[in-house]
Amino acid sequence: MARPRIIYIHGNRTMHWATAWTPWLRDELRNLGFATEFQTFPDSIAARREYWLAFLRDHLRAGPDDVLLGWSSGAVAAIRYAEREKIRGSVLVCPYTGLDDELERGSGYFDEPWDWPAVRSNQEDVAVFHSDRDPFIPQGQFETVVEALDAVAFEIPGGGHFLHQREFPELLEYLRLTYG
Template sequence: MPLTKAVIVPGNGAGDVERCNWYGWANTQINKIPGMTCLLRNMPDPVRATESIWLPFMQEELQCDEETVIIGHSSGAAAAMRYAETHKVFGIILVGAYTSDLGDENEKDSGYFSRPWEWEKIRGNIGHIIQFGSTDDPFLPWQEQQAVADGLSAELHKYTERGHFQNTEFPELIKAVQKMRAEA
């Protein structure tokens, strides 16, 4: 299957996603890639990011499928991984991914962390996995980011000065999408 679509799944609490972090900027840049369409929508239940609400939205509204790369940031990375346990997608790009509720009630209530990760199923449903993480992330311990990379055998881009990737531009992300498109 060709790669024709990217879907940006934001982190929880993003509010108006077009104006939050790098999401709107990346949406514009990806839509400039010939043959690509990028979708960026305000998610339902944006504060808690509940799995039982977000995953059906990703399937029914965003139509994530075998021609889609899901770009998930923070809670959106958790959603992308859980989605890929049961759905085939072209690829996932994880930004600030983690494996536990971090002792946070909101994260615990989201549902993503209520059971073990099924790394083998995720790998089996995805052709390409790229991950971005930073050792100075103020929210995510590096061990959790590394555990995702190890579990998924992801192509890991490790930084030391990017925090939680809340900047307004993210050129490396666009290069990752272009790389996946070229490999399609």
């Protein structure tokens, strides 16, 4: 099977896609021969569902040959996208199912129940990367996503929310072994 295109979805409150480990990962993936899309999404601060899912569908044309790589609220967008669209797989970094946060409540991602069976059946592979010490997302959130999607889980000790890492070798290795 051909290598998929890796589409990166950053989190909310982001002015530009290139933060922390993401420039390094993009370069490493390209060096391995992957096609990639690392772009700043419209409405990047609020990350509203109506704009982000349309951007994935209409601008990036995410589909069955693509892997969505979402970080934080970008992972939430990837989950919602897979409810209705076929993709090759998703890699969810610090995903969650809802936080008591005003910006999150206004995003539109949490206005309806999750259709976990649809999310799972619309893709071949799902992986979750999280830390044992995320300062923003409770551990139970990760467990919920892993269980609901029968995902492969990777817990990175001391990783926090992965904001301070300049490299993310575990993530690169997963992508290389699974899709390379």
